[in-house]
Structure formats: structure tokens, C-alpha cells
Amino acid sequence: MKRKRIYLVIAILVLIISITAVSFALWNSQFTQSSANVINTGCLELKLTNDSNAISLSNQYPISDTAGKKFVGYTFTVSNTCTIAAAYNISLDFKTGSSYFTTSQIKAYVSGDQTVEPKLLNSFNSSSVLSSGYNSSRLILSDEILPVASSENTTKSSKTYTLRVWIDENVTTSDGTNKTFDGKLTISAVSAKNNILAQRVLKDNVVHTETPVFAKGEPIASLGYQNTGSGLYQTNDDDGKSYYFRGNESSIQNNVTFAGRKWKIVRINGDNTIRMILVDTIGTSAFNAHTDANNEKYVGYTYDNASACTKENPCISNYNSQSLTFSNNKVLTNSTVKVFLEKWYVTNLKGFNDKISLGTFCNDTAVTNEDSTYYYYGYNSRTSNDNYSPSLLCNDTYLNYGGNYKLKIGMLSADEMIFAGMGKNYETSASNYLLNKEFVSLTPLYSYKSTANAPFSGNMEISRFYGVHASGIEASSTSANIRPVINLKSDVQITGGDGTSSNPYVVK
Secondary structure: OOOOOOOOOOOOEEEEOOOEEEEEEEOOOOOOOOOOEEEEEOOEEEEEEOOOOOOOOOOOOOEOHHHHOOOOOEEEEEEEOOOOOEEEEEEEEEOOOOOEOOOOOEEEEEEEOEOEEEEEHHHOOEOOOOOOOOOEEEEEEEEEEEOOOOOOOOOOEEEEEEEEEEEEOOOOHHHHOOOEEEEEEEEEEEEOOOOEHHHHHHHHOOEEOOOOOOOOOOOEOOOOOOOOOOEEEEEEEOOEEEEEEEOEHHHOOOEEEEOOEEEEEEEEOOOOOEEEEEOOOOOEEEOOOOOOOOOHHHHOOEEOOOOOEOOOOOEEEEEOOOOEEEOOOOOOEEOHHHHHHHHHHHHHOHHHHHHEOOEEEEEOOOEEEEOOOEEEEHHHHHOOOOOOOOOEOOOOOOOOOOEEEEEOOEOOOHHHHHHOOOOOOOOEOOOEOOOOOOOOOOOOOEEEOOOOOOOOEOOOOHHHHHOOOOOEOOOOOOEEEOOOEEEEOOOOEEEEOOOEOOEOEEEO
16 A cells, blocks of 8 residues: 655744744645744844755655754754843744644754754653643753853854754654644743852853963963963853853852852853862872773773763763662773762762752763874874864764763863863963862873873873873872862752852852
8 A cells, every 4th residue: 555645844934922932833735934034022032044944844754863863954043132141941832632743753853052862742841831822832942041242242142053843753654644733932031040050150250252272271370471361261062052161260250169068160061051070179099990901991981881982872870869870771890980989979969969960071082093102082182282172072982991971970071171271381370270189180191002091191291280290190000189070950049159269159
């Protein structure tokens, strides 16, 4: 019997209400928008960019996520024209009933400054925003933040997204034929709340849009070099646009009191979670303590992994109040330092687990070069000369050690240290916010083909950063100071403070 086709068509309409909304519908016909729509609402400006890449879909069958992610998509930009930080939710309102696709049949995918991997609509949280004529709504993105426009930023602070929707590959012809999807994409804008930590950080600090000179420390300790600038800067990470602190601790407002301890905010991650490093060290640990050090796998945060830890399939550790559990059933061996950190977490932070997010941690073991003596990892290629290009985008690795992790606790990468102002070719002043303690990173520079070396070993530049001896930190025996790093959830609130060292933000 000839198979019937399911027709997927996106029609773009414009609705102006107290919030900004965009409509699209799934019909047995085709519609292509030929011009962009610009709608202003309060301090937010919504630009719908569809001239060259409008959604134009017809004669569509149910498809896989891989195919769906290749659709041109529907691109829109939200810009902040206010003098205060702004926050907003993006929800999808739609109709339900016997003639409509169900929430278990349609997938949505968002890319751009924030990424939401393909999910069925019933996997998204319900939204309280509901347009007239629609009886169901799901939050596609929540608590998105647009920072304060700075004096040096002549363009509006903005975020751009692309929405793609498709019929899930598991929908049968009999289930999907002559069904309709009718919905509205709704952007609900509100002023930034004073008690949301991520929003307060963006409100209290000017966002610098220029790129610092990463080859030089900030602030520079000697030689009369001009400082490259202290403050809050922006770059991209694997989750979107990230805002990171750099330089002189007296010039930035990144101090936090949480769980009875003092922390420094390193950055707001692309998913709006807040990465913090403990001010104090929690003791010393070898990266990997093994008598057999003649194996490069010991630069891995885990090793003997059953498969590579990648961005698409990260190794995930989760935590509860009783024990540590590895939640995605991967077979691997934990490093000495990973066990050390996670035991500390259970002892000291288990009562605050609901405020701590699973965050991305990068143990970049992707081999980018090698010679007869060494394997060189990604960090080496990014900082091999004065044209530094540190990155918060984690290299994927094919190796069975190291890679990309989703964790409740970890350590900084060497790239994060460079972003923070830890100069490599020029010394950094002790007033840099990270430079109050010596500690090790999560990043290997290289390993000998005959002897494995833990992160920052051999002729390591770490000796300039923290006064560690040139012999470095060896995987086989040497211990180093450890400073834990955690990520607070994006909706964590504060009870007071302004982020200065004398009046830190106090997490509620």
C-alpha cells in the first residue's frame, strides 16, 4: 500500500500583546515568509530574521534528530535596549485535541546563544504563559538573561536563537496523517530580579566587549607593561554566551558566601549557571597516584573508559546525600583527584545539592600533536605562541581517558585560568583574584611517551602562575593543592550583598 505523507508546514504570523509572540502552524500546505518582522515591546526588541532562511517545509515525513537539526530553521534575535539587565522566558503555546499532534509526537530544538538539544514537547516544563485560543504551553527556554548595555558596547546587548521543529521519527503514518500542529512562540519579558544571583552579577558589573590580550597577565606584576583590563568579559562556551571575570580582585564584584564558605565567581556559563571556585584549598592530592606512571592515560580525570567522553555523550557523575553514583552507566576508572573531590563534596556540600547544577568540566586530552618524545594536548596548541587563543569550547577526544564531563564538582581548566588573567609570558600580580593560593588545573599540556605527566608538568608555565617548581606535578606521586569548583543553578537567589570582598553576595 502506498504510504501517505505527513505534511509539515510552518506559517509565521505576528501577534502584538503585552508580550511579544510569533505564531506558526503545521498544515497540509506551504507558506514562506518573505520579509522580516520587527516588534518593539518595552525595553526589549524582537527581530525576526526570515528573509533568507525562512522555514519552508512541505511533504515531510517523521525524521530523526540528526536530520531535524539540519533544517534551516527560524531565526530570531532578542535585544536589550534598557539600562538594567533584563530576563525573559521563551515558551511554545499550542492547541491540543483529536485533530492535533500530541506533545509526544513533535520535537523542538533551539540553537544559537543558548542550545536546547532535541526534545519531545512533553519533556519541557509547563509554562504559565498561555495565549488566547491555546490550551497548552511549554517552556522552551527559561530565565534567559540580557546584560546591561555598557558604554563601550555601541550595539544592543542581544541574543540570537534558531528554532527547529519536526515530526518525531517514531510517529507512524496512521497516527500522523491529517494531524495539525498550531502554536505560538512567546517571549515573555520582565525586568531582571534583584535577588537572582546571575542577573545581579550582570547588573553590578559592566560587560566588556573587547577581547583581552591573553598573552599578558592581568594585572601585570612588573616590567611596566600596560594592564590589559580587569572586569567582566564575554565569550562563547559549549552552552552559549559566557561572561567571565578577569583580573584585579578589587576591580570586580565576584565574591559569594555559600554553604558557610567563601567563593569567587569565575563566570556565568552559557546556560546561565554560575561557576565558582572555593577561596581556600581543601588539602592536597595527586592527580593520579600510581607506581606505574609509564602510561599517558593517567592524565585523564577518568581512564579506561568504555567509550570516549564527548560533548554529545559526556561522562556524567551525579550525587545524592548518601553516596556517589555514576548516572549513565559508563564503565571507567576515577582518577585519584576525582575521588578526593567527590568525597569532599558528599561531606561538605550534600545538604546544598539542590542548589548545585551538573556543570560541564573539560579535561582536554585530545592529542593535537606529537613527536618522538611527547604527546601534546589541546591546550598546548592554543597557547604555543603570543597569539593566545584560549577557549571555553571543549575539544572532543577519541581516547579512553579524559574528555568532556557533566559533574557537580570539578576543577578549573587551564583555559579558564588564562581567561581569568593568569598570564603565561608575563607574570601576573598577586592582586589577581585567583592568585591567593597555589593549585592545580584539570588540563594536561603534554605527556612523555615513556612517562605520563599530570596537568601542568614538565617545563610547565604553572611555575609562573603559582610558584610551583619547574619539575611540575607528576601523576605518579607528587601532590598539589586542590581548589573545588562548582556551578550554582541559574535560579539561585541571594539575600544580600554586592559582590565586593567586604560585602559578598549571600546565597539564600
